[in-house]
Amino acid sequence: MATQGLNLEEQKAVDAFRRQVVEPSMTGLVIVDFWAEWCGPCKALTPVLEKVAADYADKGVVLAKINVDEDKFIAAQFQVRSIPTVYAIFQGQPVADLTQARSESQLKAMLDEILAKLPIEAGDSAPTQDVAPLLAMGEEVLTGGDAARAIGIFSQIIELAPDTVAAQAGLARALAADGQVDAADEVLAALDEEAAKDPAVERARAAIALVRDRPDEGALAALNAAFEANRDDMQARFDLAAAQIAAGERDAPSEHLLAMIEADRDWNDGAAKARLLDLFQAIGLEDPWVAATRRRLSAILFG
Structure with a gap:
């Protein structure tokens, strides 16, 4: 896959594809599943692919998933026009189209045929x-x-x-x-x-x-009510955001924390910014949501 003339996002996509697909395919067979969150047939196929890949792991077969909404560049390189689309990759090149194999037995039959023709190393070798x-x-x-x-x-x-x-x-x-x-x-x-x-x-x-201190629905509702009663109460807003994070949310608490930072970045020794940075760390700094939210934070701090 050529890399000349690519922008930064395209280069990142190519680098990730090399790590997840090309490198493992040098010694093994990589099943590449092109999918999307909104695709019902994709969700039905996923458990089948995962099970078969696990069953064939000792034969050098692994599964890689490409979200076509997030990796449009890679999907375009493979000329993906409908999903799910599933390819078998060996040494960086497609060797079979597995898209029509929708059942476990069909997929295993196709893999058996492919593996019999290729010098695949056992899974334990890498x-x-x-x-x-x-x-x-x-x-x-x-x-x-x-x-x-x-x-x-x-x-x-x-x-x-x-x-x-x-x-x-x-x-x-x-x-x-x-x-x-x-x-x-x-x-x-x-x-x-x-x-x-x-x-x-x-x-x-x-x-x-x-x-660690995940609140129950009653506690979360009480904190929300306290904030709604006085939306200028920074402590109430911070407590609500912290509880929402503990409950597994990220969009709502990040909105609260960003609003607090914009209103008074030094409140409680910068507690809102510190909690937001903790959230970034927990999710992962490479996550697209984190990257987008960090840009919003930077705009507030330095805009």
Whole structure:
């Protein structure tokens, strides 16, 4: 895939595609699923692809998912005109169109035929590469709000590659998002001293800290009522935003915190900005939502 003349976003997309698809395909077979959040057939196909990829992991097969709304450039390179579209990639090149295989048996039959013709290495020969698409999938699912499914994906990665720190950290974040804070703490507590220093683990700690005191609906309603009774009460607004973050929200609390920063950035020693930065850290600085919200924060601070 040529990179000359690309803008920054296109270059990032190409780099991500290389990491998630091209590099693993040098020794294995990568199933690339082009999908979108609004696509009903895509959601029906996803569990089938995930199961088959897991069943064939020891044969060098991995799954990578490309959201056509977020990665328009990559989708355009593959001339994707409808979704779901599914390709098998080997050594950076499409070797089969798997789109018509909608059932587990159909997909396995096609994979068996492909694998019989290609010099695919066993999955254990490159464990770090093999789990990369699964890690990306786990992050995507967790960002989408399906914590329970993300727990399953990260747990599966840990079974395949127990020493994958990113999977351990992802599992901790997914457990925290699912309300299982004690279990999330246990995952991080079991890490060795070196792994505990990993930035992914720091992100997990930040995520756990934000949701540790998750409020029930009654408490959240009371905090909202207190704020609505006096919308100029900075403490009431901050308490509401903190509770919304602990409840797993990000849009509403970020709006509150940005408004507070714009009104009085120094209130309570910059508490609103600090809490917003904690939210960024927990979600991940590379997340598109974080990038967009950081631009809004910068416009307030430096505009």
